[in-house]
Amino acid sequence: MKIYRVKTYKEMCDKISEEFVNDIIENPSSVLGLATGSTALGIYENLINKHKQENLDFSFVKTVNLDEYIGLSNDNDQSYRYYMDNNFFNHINVKKENTFIPNGLAKDLKKECDAYDELIQKLNGIDIQLLGIGHNGHIGFNEPNNSFKKDTHVVDLHKETIEANSRFFSSIEETPTTAITLGIKNIIQAKKVILAGGEDKKEIIEKAIFGDITPEVPASILQLHENLIVVMVD
Numbered sequence: 255m256k257i258y259r260v261k262t263y264k265e266m267c268d269k270i271s272e273e274f275v276n277d278i279i280e281n282p283s284s285v286l287g288l289a290t291g292s293t294a295l296g297i298y299e300n301l302i303n304k305h306k307q308e309n310l311d312f313s314f315v316k317t318v319n320l321d322e323y324i325g326l327s328n329d330n331d332q333s334y335r336y337y338m339d340n341n342f343f344n345h346i347n348v349k350k351e352n353t354f355i356p357n358g359l360a361k362d363l364k365k366e367c368d369a370y371d372e373l374i375q376k377l378n379g380i381d382i383q384l385l386g387i388g389h390n391g392h393i394g395f396n397e398p399n400n401s402f403k404k405d406t407h408v409v410d411l412h413k414e415t416i417e418a419n420s421r422f423f424s425s426i427e428e429t430p431t432t433a434i435t436l437g438i439k440n441i442i443q444a445k446k447v448i449l450a451g452g453e454d455k456k457e458i459i460e461k462a463i464f465g466d467i468t469p470e471v472p473a474s475i476l477q478l479h480e481n482l483i484v485v486m487v488d
């Protein structure tokens with residue numbers, strides 16, 4: 255595990271986007287595992303700038319997102335598809351058909367989850383996975399639990415996650431309570447994992463990477479990953 259303790263959110267984003275840029279240059283067909291949320295925004299901004307100013311090429315890249323709310327359409331401005339298109343994909347030259355996000359409107363959600371697992375296998379796994387972390391230690395939407403869920407699955411979001419997410423909705427009642435998320439096995443099988451957290455995540459990151467490995471703190475499983483990079487504001 256490599257840990258970078260940086261002073262500012264900007265430094266965190268610079269360090270992480272540098273990792274992505276180097277990997278994409280080295281392997282232009284990289285499979286990028288991507289996250290939404292506030293933490294990732296500055297990273298996407300940096301990568302867009304690299305594309306616009308230095309022609310960083312995304313045309314062979316494939317992307318796999320961690321999660322999506324159930325019940326929101328792609329044009330709902332709170333769906334993760336909308337977030338990814340507007341904050342990243344629309345500003346780079348990735349092919350839209352190579353950007354994958356679970357379909358939260360699928361009629362058969364179990365089938366959708368299984369198909370997502372198969373897709374990741376078909377892509378030969380994720381090369382570099384970006385992760386934010388919830389204050390409760392969730393990664394993707396793998397919430398604290400009594401066991402690690404391995405594969406892509408439907409999850410009931412915990413009260414604190416719904417409350418945290420409600421800042422983006424007009425009321426808590428409108429905030430989705432369920433989501434599809436990659437499982438822990440999908441995440442841990444990525445060839446490289448980058449865990450990012452701003453100042454407010456310092457405590458939970460330290461608990462996750464130095465505490466016991468337990469499904470009560472889902473991110474703690476990352477301690478077992480051979481190529482984990484933690485970038486945190488300290």
Ligand code: F6R
Nearest residue numbers: 289290291292293386387388394
């Ligand atoms: C988002 C995701 C979540 C977030 C986490 C942190 O796709 O999977 O695990 O990364 O909730 O969110 P922010 O960055 O908004 O604090």
